[in-house]
Amino acid sequence: MTTLPTTAKAVIIGGGIIGCSTAYHLAKLGWTDTVLLERKKLTSGTTFHAAGLVGQLRSNANITQLLGYSVDLYSKLEEETGLGTGWKMNGGLRLACNEERWTEVKRQATTAHSFGLEMELLTPSEALELWPLMDISDLVGAAFMPTDGQANPSDITQALAKGARMAGASIFEDTKVTDLEVENGRIKAVITDLGRIECEKVIVCAGQWTRSFAKRFGVNVPLVSMEHQYMLTEPMGVPGNLPTLRDPDRLCYYKEEVGGLVMGGYEPNPIPWAVDGIPEGFHYSLLGSNFDHFEQIMEQALGRVPGLQTAGIKTLTNGPESFTPDGNFIIGEAPELKNFFVGAGFNAFGIASGGGAGMVLAEWAKNGEPPFDLWSADIRRFGRPHFDTDWVRTRTVEAYGKHYTMAWPYEEHDSGRPCRKSPLYDVLADAGACFGEKLGWERPNWFADTSRGETPKDVYSFGRQNWFEAVGREHKAARDAAVVFDQTSFAKFALKGPDAVAALNWICANNVDRPVGSLTYTQMLNDKAGIECDLTVGRVAHDEFYIVTGTGFATHDFNWISRNIPEGMNCQLFDITSSNAVLALMGPEARNILEKVTRDDVSNDGFRFGTIRTIGIAGCPVQALRVTYVGELGWELHLPVEYAEAVYAALMQAGRDHGLKNAGYRSLEALRLEKGYRAWGSDIGPDHTPFEAGLGWAVKLGKNIDFKGRAAAQAQKSGGVKKMLACFTVDPDVVLLGRETIYRNGQRVGWLTSGGYGYTVGKSIGLGYVRNPDGVDADYVMSGDYELEVATERVRAQVHMEPLYDPKMLKVRG
Structure with missing residues (x-):
């Protein structure tokens, strides 16, 4: 009979690769009373049937760093524990079969360079030398990352479990968690079928079971199960050092296994699984092979690897895996319940993430914060629409189907829309709005002029997209007259x-x-x-x-x-x-328009910048905020939703003679880049301080007031910084999207955090941090000679430490 401890610092629920990695890292951090509980056997959920490819590059620097940590850990784990892991650093190839995909691959290579990874561009014949089994007749090029690899999922998990035990953690199989004790909004204990464990922290790494378990305690984990299939051939002489291969244009991936090939893919019409709940007792279980559904992937693969036509099929594995609405995993402390942590929803790259995700969860649980910013995977990125499982499933089906499709700039999801609408949605749709979506909210991105034959629909490309001129009109109106943004979603x-x-x-x-x-x-x-x-x-x-x-x-x-x-x-x-609805009235004519719709004093003396007052418009008490995110005179008008149409109509009527236009978020982005305004989640975040970001003026160090972070802020102000945000401009024909590599005097010093186009300055604009381990100041930044790497090509860039556009000085820099 297994005897459970009665107390523990942390209890991990789930014995797959994420749970075992978390136990390993917590024990290494000194929490030797960590307990891992697995209801059946280690790896018996989804880990055992994972394909085992380990790639590193993502569009986010810190997710890439997390995956790189996995690679470093896997390379030494066998030596540490004595257990084989199947880890092979045989590199990874990514193919491009058309010019647009080749552009995407080149941009990915630049992203890799930005983040310090080696990624080589290859000709088709060079790719064939590395992967001689394929037909290259349709190939434009390929990219090779030598540090990618593959692992045996079950073996690497068992090695992590052994390492965890060696460091002092306890692991209990065949132990089912039945309940949690929660007291005053905090975790008190874990209840199992074998006893009670009092603990401070619970870390749920239960894969596709996580959503239903967490829901019992008020925690929302937006993931659903999807069927995912891959095939293993009989041995066909495949060399053991063959790189992993991703062929996104044919929706397929490949790796070598015991002389044969593993081949799987991401079909555009995936099949959700367990729509009404995961069957009781489902473990070490697979689903029935669905050859009919896999046929579309097989047809694509035969065109790439002709040898598959005569290869014997050993198995067609169909295993359910958890996927999320945006294709990124879910990690962090639940906002609904203190000390309840989640590591789940790994979208079929759990093996690649396992080492790094376990490290992050362990440090987060121990220290109360992650080791670096993981906003793109943070559980707090979700909101109200994600409580509805049907909505989550609808969006996740789309995200799964896009796993290997082109990652277009500015691409929007189509499913589950519209969900959350401003009261002006229909009015703005009639005015030509092309909507985007964020956290379920429909938001105008730009407005088509239907009288010119424009259609309010995005046409994606890596060049200037079809909305470029329309956004330019909105931008010009904001600078010369006035615009109104519907920002109800704030x-x-x-x-x-x-x-x-x-x-x-x-x-x-x-x-x-x-x-x-x-x-x-x-x-x-x-x-x-x-x-x-x-x-x-x-x-x-x-x-x-x-x-x-x-x-x-x-x-x-x-x-x-x-x-x-x-x-x-x-x-x-x-x-x-x-x-509250929100209408942002911005532009040099904003005051003239506002004076026509309110009797309240909105003069500069009567309504100063940085103030908030209630004014009357169209019978509505409007909370007006004198503020701007575009660099022009403006107000945000916050008002009860039932007044939105009346106030909007009054503004548009009053603005008719002043050039007032509707404007969307694409022009807002261009306007704020010209003014150098920072955006959280890209230009600023937990890895950036105010003094690095040029926001030290907004920190109250001059006052004798204590605040969270004061000591660190004071130390940095005194000691200086090692990175500093700067603005870069390049020729207008160069499309900047963010993540382009920054070179100073020929040396890589960082990457762009934001990219776009400034219609007033007539140049492409990027923001990014210039790094130097010996320290950075404005003189250091300005003294350098700069280039940006864009899709592997270097272009000359001008650097700026002041806004490009300053209406007070009537000056445009660039």
Whole structure:
């Protein structure tokens, strides 16, 4: 009879590769009383039937770093534990069969270079030398990453489990978790069929079972199960050092196994599994082989590997795996329940992620924060639409089907739409809006002029896309006249209570203890002075604040604020996003238009920049914020949703003689790049501090007020920084998208965090950090000679430390 410990520091639920890796790393960090519980046998969920390819490159630097950590760990794990892992660093090939895919591959190669990875571009004949089994008649080129590889999923998991035991962790198989004890919103204990374990932290790595388990405790984990098939041939003389191969134009991947080939793929019409729940007792189980459904993949593969026509098929494995609505995995502490961590939804790259994901989860659980910014995989990126499993499944089916399709710039999902709509949705659709979607919200990206024959639909390419001229018109209107943006999707919170000002001044880096009616732009910092939130705070009463942040950060920022209200302080945070519509009126004519629709004083003296006041428009009490994200005179007008159409109509009527136009998020992006405004999640985040990002002016170090992150911010201000955000401009024919490599005096020093086009300056614009381990200041940045690598080609770039556009000085730099 297995005897469970009665207490543990952390309990891990799930014995696949993610759970075993987390146990391994927690034990290595000194938490030797870590316990891993597996309801059946290790690897018996989905790990045992994984294909085992280990690639590293992703579009995000830190996800790439996480995958690179896996490679480093797997290369030494066998020596450490004495157990074979099947790890082979035989490299990875990616093919391109048309010019657009070749452009994508070249951009991926530049991304690899940005992140410090070696990725070589090959001719078709060079690729054939590495992979002699394929037909290259349709090949344009290929990319080779020598540090990619493959592993045996079960073996590598068992090695991680042994390493965890060697470091002091305990692993119990055939132990089913039946319940959790939660007390005052915190984990108290794990209940199993063999006993109770009191613990501080629970880390759920239960694969496709995670969503249903977490839901019992109010935690939302947006993943669903999908059938995924791959074939193994009989031995056919395949050399053991053959690189892994990804052939996205034919939707297929390949790896060598015991002299044969493993071949699988991502069909455009995937099959969801367990729609009504995973069957009881499902473990070490596979689904019936679906040869009819796999035939479309097989036909594509036969064109690439003619030898498959005569190869014997040993197995066709059909195993369910968990996939997510955006194709990225889910990691981090649940916003709904303190000390409840999740590592799940790995979208068929769990083996590649396993080592790094376990390291991140272990450090996150132990230290209270991840070792680096993982926003693109953070559980807090999800929100209200993701509570509905049917919506999650609908979107995930689309995401699975796009696994190997072209990753177009600015590409939008089509499924599950429309979901969340502004009250102006139909009005703006009639005005030619082409909508995008974020966190379920429909948001105008740009407006087509139907009188010119334009259609409000994106046509994707790697060059200038079909909306380029339309966005230019909106951009010009913002600079010369005025535009209105529907920004109803903004996340909006109210913080109320006697201690609201004290709590918020602890959480905010800037000083919010200012008179009622003040508006404060501020960051919220972690203990390393990294930027966790970037938002606007309005003081609407002595004991109440109105907080506005980006659409996609609703869950994250609400969680950060609520978790960091000091214990014992009396204030409450409310999400009031759905209550208020937002219309942003921006441009030099904004005041003239606003004066026509309100009797309130909106003159410069009567309504100063950085203030918030209630004004009347069309019978509506409008909370007006004098602020701008485009570099022009402007107001955000926040109003109850039922007034939205009336206020919008009044503005459009008043603006008719002043050149007022509708505008969307694409022009907003171009406008903010010209002005050098930072965007959280790309230009700034937990890995960047205000002094690195040029936002030190918004940090209250000059005041005797303590705040979270102050000590680290003070130390950095005194000691200097090793990276600094700068602006780069290049020829307008060069399309910048972000992740292009920055070279200073011929040396790689970073990559672009944002890229776009500035219609006023007539150049392509990028923001990015210039790095130097010996320190960086503005003189260092400006003294360099710069190039950007774009799709593997280097182009000369100009560097700037001031905004390109300054309306006060009537100056355009570039």
